[in-house]
Amino acid sequence: MRKTIAAAVIGACLATPAAAQTINNYAFVSSDKDEGRVARSIGVYDDDKYGVFGMFEVSGNKPVYFGKLAVHRELRGGFEAVGETQKKKGEAPEFAFGVGYDMPLPRRAYANIHFLPLHLDGSRVTKEMTVEGFGGIDIGRGYYAEMRGELPFAGERKPSIDVALGKEIKKGLSAEIQVSVGSTRTVRAGIRKQVR
Secondary structure (H helix, E strand, C coil): CCCHHHHHHHHHHHHHHHHEEEEEEEEEECCCCCCCEEEEEEEEECCCCEEHHHHHHHECCCEEEEEEEEEEECCCCCCCCCEEEEEEEECCCEEEEEEECCCCCCCCCCEEEEEEEEEEECCCECCCCCEEEEEHHHEECCEEEEEEEEEEECCCCCCEEEEEEEEEECCEEEEEEEEEECEEEEEEEEEECCCC
């Protein structure tokens, strides 16, 4: 049963970018020797009521994969119901459920916060409880900045933050640098290509 759940999570993470409205593919070189080179694909699908985010990443000389899928259902006043799942090679799939808030910001910026009080490790409820934040802004002249952070209130997770700064080189192709701070500090540099 556990293998079936894991296969379903991986399949969903792979399928979402393929069916998405917006797809970005990334290729990075990392300062973390275990990561080495990183290949990542992110797909986003949005309509009036639902939003889906899917990511699949492969890194390292002995490839390690990581997949994440998040589904949002709009409620009222910018609030939404949120369900997330993620799977890393060698680990049980994780699930999290809660609520999110899509902050009203100018057109060139976005920010979203999730409160996830219910976490499952495989089929077992854990003591995890987290707040996640996402945001980005089009700075102008082809520059952009993005941020993702996670703040745990319970469980074994450690706080983490990822910040990215990019510059569009030509239409659909950008140079990007990322800094991740959590249990370790990692710098990644590479390109982002928008497929659609």
